[in-house]
Amino acid sequence: MRTFEEMLKDGFLDRIIYNDSGARHYKKDDNEAKNCDYELCKKCGGKCCRLCGCEFSPDDFSDLSFEGLLKEIEKGYITLELVDGDQFYIAGWIWHVRMRNADQPIVVMPGTPNSKKGCIALKEDGCVFDYKHRPASGRLLIPARDERYFHWECHTDYGTREALLEWKAHQKVLHDLAKFVGDKNYPCTI
Ligand code: SF4
Ligand code: SF4
Numbered sequence: 001m002r003t004f005e006e007m008l009k010d011g012f013l014d015r016i017i018y019n020d021s022g023a024r025h026y027k028k029d030d031n032e033a034k035n036c037d038y039e040l041c042k043k044c045g046g047k048c049c050r051l052c053g054c055e056f057s058p059d060d061f062s063d064l065s066f067e068g069l070l071k072e073i074e075k076g077y078i079t080l081e082l083v084d085g086d087q088f089y090i091a092g093w094i095w096h097v098r099m100r101n102a103d104q105p106i107v108v109m110p111g112t113p114n115s116k117k118g119c120i121a122l123k124e125d126g127c128v129f130d131y132k133h134r135p136a137s138g139r140l141l142i143p144a145r146d147e148r149y150f151h152w153e154c155h156t157d158y159g160t161r162e163a164l165l166e167w168k169a170h171q172k173v174l175h176d177l178a179k180f181v182g183d184k185n186y187p188c189t190i
Helices: 004-009 038-044 047-051 066-073 160-181
Strands: 078-084 093-099
Touching: 066 078, 066 160, 078 160, 093 160
Parallel strands: none
Antiparallel strands: 078 093
């Protein structure tokens, strides 16, 4: 597998043509009482969070400029990930922003092995963020309501496809950030 530096050197990122059209915005129902079942998630122990960090929406950031996003990325809890949109029925390569996994770098490229540790914000007693400060897909993750179906029946109203469609409008800034931070490793400070 090629490293990020090798991919940068052979111009992989520069050959990608981004198409920002088709970006969407999703209205989010931030109703904690409706969306959460803390007892059930506690019993489950966060199986979803152990698989992968959840998705941010552009709405989660007050400043979407290069400098504004960089300030958050430098805290070490965010990953910029490039995915092949075909997997989600969207044309082209698309950058999106999600919580970092404990064993993954700041920039995740196609071919990076799946995480074995899961989200960097998942601690012994659950997520370090309170409800209103969680990324959009974490806030909108509706538990199965039945512990026999942990994980398989839990769903989020804001998944990777929705995130890709929202982040489509911000590809240039994410591309520039990925090139800037790709060889850096900020320790997580949250
Ligand atoms: S949402 Fe589902 S998989 Fe995630 S912690 Fe809650 S019960 Fe477990
Ligand atoms: S930020 Fe919180 S809710 Fe989201 S994956 Fe991490 S531990 Fe789970």
